[in-house]
Amino acid sequence: MLVTIFMEPFIQKKITALYKKHGKNTSAQVEEKVARPIISLWLIHTDIDTIIECINKINDFSKIKSVKVDDLIISALWQKAILAYGKIFLNSDHGFSKLELKNYALTKTELKIHAKLMDIRHNYIAHRGNNDFENCILIAVLNKYEDKYKFHFEFPTIQRVGNYINDSEIVKVLRYLEKLKAKVHQNIETKLIKLDKRIWDLLKPHE
DSSP states (O other): OBOOOSOOHHHHHHHHHHHHHTTOOSOOBOOHHHHHHHHHHHHHHHHHHHHHHHHHHHHHHHTOOSSOOOHHHHHHHHHHHHHHHHHTTSOOTTSOOOOOGGGSOOOHHHHHHHHHHHHHIIIIISSOOSOSSEEEOOEEEEEEETTEEEEEEEOOEEEOOSOSSOHHHHHHHHHHHHHHHHHHHHHHHHHHHHHHHHHHHHHSOOO
């Protein structure tokens, strides 16, 4: 069975043709209204895979002793991971589902991890707010030029690059993400079982 999301018709035709070319027996696209909630979970599952991969790469880079990995690369991986994490919990303008925390029975530790990742996302990466990664003050320096006084303004700034999460916390973050991924996978399987039954019910001859 072929399940696709809304896309340009010519792309959809190419995907369908490619799918059938590889010998996928009888197939049909599930109507969008039914498919979208399941597709949403599938894409969320893919996002979590990406997040885990980014963090694992950060860990791999930290073990390289022969070459100094640029901290901007580490920051970029964290930003990719955190943006993807925020996406799975935020509303979509096009009807895709998001994860609801209340449905995933998170522990206090996991809730703290979630809150920290979302705070970094909201107040540093996607928007600017009070955060631990950039600090700037404005200083007015009074200078005397000949017989006149004039202010000169400076912007002392400290920007943190590299790891966004302490090394000691990364293991907990990865453990939480693997648990979340497993629960999403279970949710997908449950919905597919229901869909399978629904399709067979529709195919039954009407009496």
